Every structure is written in structure tokens, then in C-alpha cells.
Amino acid sequence: xxxxxxxxxxxxxxxxxxxxxxxxxxxxxxxxxxxxxxxxxxxxxxxxxxxxxxxxxxxxxxxxxxxxxxxxxxxxxxxxxx
Amino acid sequence: xxxxxxxxxxxxxxxxxxxxxxxxxxxxxxxxxxxxxxxxxxxxxxxxxxxxxxxxxxxxxxxxxxxxxxxxxxxxxxxxxxxxxxxxxxxxxxxxxxxxxxxxxxxxxxxxxxxxxxxxxxxxxxxxxxx
Numbered sequence: 001x002x003x004x005x006x007x008x009x010x011x012x013x014x015x016x017x018x019x020x021x022x023x024x025x026x027x028x029x030x031x032x033x034x035x036x037x038x039x040x041x042x043x044x045x046x047x048x049x050x051x052x053x054x055x056x057x058x059x060x061x062x063x064x065x066x067x068x069x070x071x072x073x074x075x076x077x078x079x080x081x082x
Numbered sequence: 083x084x085x086x087x088x089x090x091x092x093x094x095x096x097x098x099x100x101x102x103x104x105x106x107x108x109x110x111x112x113x114x115x116x117x118x119x120x121x122x123x124x125x126x127x128x129x130x131x132x133x134x135x136x137x138x139x140x141x142x143x144x145x146x147x148x149x150x151x152x153x154x155x156x157x158x159x160x161x162x163x164x165x166x167x168x169x170x171x172x173x174x175x176x177x178x179x180x181x182x183x184x185x186x187x188x189x190x191x192x193x194x195x196x197x198x199x200x201x202x203x204x205x206x207x208x209x210x211x212x213x
Contacts, residue, residue, distance in 0.1 A: 003087045003198050010083065011194045022151050029148045033172070033191040041139035042174065042189045049178045050137035054105065054127035057113040062103065062127055064178075071099040072185070072209050073178045074202045076088060077140055077171040078106040078126070079193060081116040082157050 049075075084173075084196040089122050091199035098206040100177075105129045107163040107170065130164065135171035140189060144168045173197070177205035185209060 015023045043049065053063045067073050085104060095102050104126040106113060113126040132141040144152070144159075149168050152159060160166050174189030175197040186205030188197040 003084060003196060006083055007194055007196060022154075025147055025151055029145060030192045030194075032145070033142055036142075038139075038142055038172065038191055039189060042172070043138050043176070043184055043187060045184055045187050047184050047187075049176060049182050049184050050134065051182070052105075052127075052129075052134045052137075054129055054134065055110055056125045056127055057110050057117055059110050062125055067101045067103065068178065068180050068182060070101060072101075072180060072206055074095055074100055074102045074206070075176045075178065076084070076102070076104045077135055077138070077174045077189075078085065078104045079170045079173065080106055080108040080159075080162050081112055081119075082108075082162060 085116070085122055085126075086120055087199050088124070089120070091203060092124060094203055095206065098203075098210045100206050100209075103127055105134060105171070107132050107135070107165075109162065109164045112162055129171070131167050132169045132171055135169075138171075138174065138176070140171040140174050141169050142172060142191075144170065175202050177202045177209075179209055 051064050053061050056062050092102055102124045106126055107129050110128050113128060117126060129135055135141045159168055172189050172191055173193055173196050176184050177186035179185050186202050188201055
């Protein structure tokens with residue numbers, strides 16, 4: 001199963017357990033974000049990536065410059081484990 | 083689930099000479115739990131207040147009605163993220179070359195959609211062919 005198929009299955013399971021009114025509001029929030037054209041603000045191919053220094057899970061600083069000195073870098077933004 | 087898919091792609095990312103990091107607003111203690119629970123061998127970095135996400139154009143503020151829904155689950159974003167901003171990053175993935183230029187970029191306002199790892203990998207393969 002692809003990641004997309006797994007996520008679609010998860011969404012169906014979760015939404016089946018939830019109050020339809022809440023599900024509708026959650027869909028509304030996604031739709032509003034889409035309509036706000038927030039995606040237009042996202043950096044695109046060819047743009048310079050911002051540098052960052054952030055703490056890892058052991059609370060040590062990780063510098064993007066140090067990672068890029070070793071090779072290319074894949075960055076994933078993740079909202080949370082909840 | 084997305085992070086587990088990335089964990090599976092990690093050997094190929096590493097073989098292509100690249101690194102992988104995840105960036106999340108949640109506090110290090112929750113990232114630590116996630117890494118242990120999902121057996122992840124890449125870093126998850128804490129982006130307090132989604133400041134880095136904002137520079138990538140990904141930060142959004144949850145509307146009040148959505149905050150109420152999350153509180154009712156209960157899902158206390160203030161506790162997980164250690165701030166009261168009620169902001170989140172849109173899910174996104176970037177492949178960045180050694181000059182700091184973005185070579186692949188994917189994002190979606192719909193949090194239930196996540197980029198497949200194959201897309202970033204393709205950008206890395208193209209980079210490695212150039213060397």
C-alpha cells in the first residue's frame with residue numbers, strides 16, 4: 001500500500017468514529033486554508049532555502065549549514081505525533 | 083505513518099549522500115517518544131512557534147472553531163508545542179542541494195495528504211547524476 005492509500009484508510013477509520021458535525025468543520029478548515037491560497041506563499045523549486053538551527057530530541061542544536069556541508073538535505077515538516 | 087515511510091526511504095537517501103531531518107513544532111520530549119516508538123533513525127527537530135516553517139511559507143493559524151474541536155478531543159496543542167500560538171506547519175517536503183537551493187518542493191493545505199517519499203528521492207537522484 002502506498003503512503004496515500006494508508007492515510008486515506010486512516011482518515012476513513014477516524015472520521016467514521018467522529019461526530020459528523022465535527023468532521024464537517026475539520027473539512028471546512030482545510031478548505032478555508034486552500035481558499036486562502038496559503039500554498040502560494042510556500043517556497044518553490046529554485047528558491048534559496050532558509051538556514052536554521054533547531055534543537056533535536058536530545059535538546060542539542062542541529063545546524064542546517066553543517067548538514068548541507070555533508071550533502072543534500074531532505075526536510076519534512078510534520079505537525080505532531082498526536 | 084509518514085515518518086515510518088521516510089524511515090523506509092532513509093537507506094536510499096543516505097546512499098545518495100544526503101541527510102534527512104523532520105521539523106515539528108512539538109517539544110523535544112514528544113519527538114523523543116516518537117523516535118523511540120516508531121524506531122526512527124533520523125532527527126526530529128523542534129521548531130518553536132513554527133518560526134522556520136513560517137520562513138518556508140508553511141505556518142498557518144488555526145481558526146477558533148478548530149481550536150475548540152482539538153480541545154474537545156482532547157488535543158492540547160499548547161501542551162505539545164509549549165506555546166499558545168495555535169499555529170501548525172502545512173505538511174511539506176523539500177529537497178535542498180548543497181548550495182542551499184530548493185530542488186524539490188511539495189506541500190498541501192490538507193493535513194491528511196502527505197508527499198510520497200519517492201518525489202524527494204527523484205530530486206536526490208538527479209543531483210547525484212550531476213556529480
